[in-house]
Amino acid sequence: MSQNNGSSTSLRLKTGLAEMLKGGVIMDVTNAEQAVIAEKAGAVSVMALERVPAQIRAEGGVARMASPKKIREIMAAVSIPVMAKCRIGHFAEAQILQELGVDYIDESEVLTPADEAHHVDKHAFKVPFVCGARNLGEALRRIAEGAAMIRTKGEAGTGDVVHAVKHMRQIVQEMRILTVLGEEELYAKAKEHQAPYELVRMVAKAGKLPVPNFSAGGIATPADAALVMQLGAESVFVGSGIFMQDSTNFADPEEAERRAKAIVLAATHFNDPKVLLEVSENLTGAMKGLAVAALDEAHMLQTRGW
Amino acid sequence: MKIGVLALQGDFDAHRNRLEELGAEVVLVKKPQQLDEIEGLVIPGGESGTFLKLLGETGFEKLKQFARTKPTFGTCAGAILLASEVENPKQAGLGALDIRIRRNAYGRQLDSSILEGRFVEGKLGESPIEMVFIRAPKIERIGPGVEVLATEGEDPVAVRQGRAMAATFHPELSDDSRVHRAFLDLVSNGHNK
Numbered sequence: 005m006s007q008n009n010g011s012s013t014s015l016r017l018k019t020g021l022a023e024m025l026k027g028g029v030i031m032d033v034t035n036a037e038q039a040v041i042a043e044k045a046g047a048v049s050v051m052a053l054e055r056v057p058a059q060i061r062a063e064g065g066v067a068r069m070a071s072p073k074k075i076r077e078i079m080a081a082v083s084i085p086v087m088a089k090c091r092i093g094h095f096a097e098a099q100i101l102q103e104l105g106v107d108y109i110d111e112s113e114v115l116t117p118a119d120e121a122h123h124v125d126k127h128a129f130k131v132p133f134v135c136g137a138r139n140l141g142e143a144l145r146r147i148a149e150g151a152a153m154i155r156t157k158g159e160a161g162t163g164d165v166v167h168a169v170k171h172m173r174q175i176v177q178e179m180r181i182l183t184v185l186g187e188e189e190l191y192a193k194a195k196e197h198q199a200p201y202e203l204v205r206m207v208a209k210a211g212k213l214p215v216p217n218f219s220a221g222g223i224a225t226p227a228d229a230a231l232v233m234q235l236g237a238e239s240v241f242v243g244s245g246i247f248m249q250d251s252t253n254f255a256d257p258e259e260a261e262r263r264a265k266a267i268v269l270a271a272t273h274f275n276d277p278k279v280l281l282e283v284s285e286n287l288t289g290a291m292k293g294l295a296v297a298a299l300d301e302a303h304m305l306q307t308r309g310w
Numbered sequence: 311m312k313i314g315v316l317a318l319q320g321d322f323d324a325h326r327n328r329l330e331e332l333g334a335e336v337v338l339v340k341k342p343q344q345l346d347e348i349e350g351l352v353i354p355g356g357e358s359g360t361f362l363k364l365l366g367e368t369g370f371e372k373l374k375q376f377a378r379t380k381p382t383f384g385t386c387a388g389a390i391l392l393a394s395e396v397e398n399p400k401q402a403g404l405g406a407l408d409i410r411i412r413r414n415a416y417g418r419q420l421d422s423s424i425l426e427g428r429f430v431e432g433k434l435g436e437s438p439i440e441m442v443f444i445r446a447p448k449i450e451r452i453g454p455g456v457e458v459l460a461t462e463g464e465d466p467v468a469v470r471q472g473r474a475m476a477a478t479f480h481p482e483l484s485d486d487s488r489v490h491r492a493f494l495d496l497v498s499n500g501h502n503k
Contacts, residue, residue, distance in 0.1 A: 017444065045363070048356065084357055107445070276340070
């Protein structure tokens with residue numbers, strides 16, 4: 005098929021894939037075996053990583069893009085879309101990931117930032133990008149840079165859902181406020197959110213982001229997935245919660261598969277407590293986790309990005 | 311007219327919006343028993359493998375019966391579900407359309423494209439139609455009872471057989487409503503018979 009490269013065409017194709025992922029679960033995986041388990045359980049996509057956020061948090065050091073060899077192995081193992089992360093502002097890692105042919109790039113605060121002021125100019129890429137946000141202003145700045153999907157940042161690698169909830173509530177509330185303001189009030193709001201006026205106006209009119217709005221960062225159980233979906237998330241990213249027992253040890257593969265299946269069902273039937281009970285009952289436990297309230301500001305991943 | 315949109319996962323909202331614009335009453339279908347309340351069903355784009363897992367055996371059998379007796383329209387993953395034969399990898403199909411379809415036949419997201427295709431003469435309309443292909447499948451074989459509605463280059467991209475219709479592109483992501491209109495016509499005609 006030939007390619008039409010107009011920029012609105014390009015954005016429609018980018019958000020188009022995000023549309024296809026709605027109502028689903030995107031799972032972090034670190035090898036082909038985990039990717040196959042995720043696909044079998046009904047994941048709509050996998051995020052190919054060297055280490056999941058819980059491991060990155062525990063081991064420290066500089067977290068970078070995964071090795072292309074590892075990502076390629078995962079791409080070969082499954083038929084669902086494969087995403088990979090690049091560091092904030094690291095457009096050369098993004099170029100490599102695009103060349104590799106991944107289906108989505110996550111410019112992610114989970115990796116160590118490569119630029120303290122600038123994010124990647126995502127319009128310059130043909131591959132779509134997803135970016136994290138804690139509030140509406142941050143979401144709209146990323147969209148202005150070309151992000152085709154927004155996810156809440158939450159606090160990755162903790163298994164504590166509290167900040168995924170906080171960020172989703174924040175974004176939804178800020179959007180709701182825009183819808184009741186007068187035209188003339190939107191200019192000041194744009195300044196307050198530090199976001200382009202045109203995008204603020206678009207949200208005021210539609211009551212939602214111009215790109216799909218997903219949730220990530222600490223979702224560990226079917227109930228967590230249902231919670232963020234009921235708060236307005238259109239899909240969920242589950243990172244460490246499926247394949248980790250605690251921050252350093254992997255869960256038993258059978259246990260991981262049960263968790264994965266349960267979270268997939270919970271994302272679909274998020275407003276049906278009967279199904280949620282049923283899927284929760286089949287589980288024997290969840291990732292041990294780390295309470296976000298006990299974390300120092302310096303250990304927060306969510307403050308990365310500008 | 312009460313139309314269901316299978317809402318297990320995927321772009322079911324885009325279909326719902328389009329159908330409501332055209333005056334249909336839309337039900338989001340998540341449970342097999344909801345199929346009893348509707349006159350026609352749309353299976354949206356998304357991940358076909360995920361749909362199969364979420365349907366489970368009971369849901370799959372119930373949906374198979376539905377697609378054999380009531381108008382059903384699938385786009386992309388929905389087209390894959392309706393096929394009799396699925397490749398890359400092999401997976402179960404509802405068999406409502408006698409076609410062989412290959413998943414991700416054009417490549418990955420970087421090969422997704424928006425193209426201009428045409429309806430076959432005498433079907434659905436004269437002017438060209440925008441076609442949004444996202445990690446699209448390809449119809450590789452067409453059984454004798456299958457009618458081709460639209461083509462892009464040499465490839466059939468929209469087909470109909472009896473009460474089942476499918477497109478490998480996403481008319482729900484374009485402004486052109488002719489394909490959905492054709493499906494609603496199919497539902498009303500089926501009703502009159």
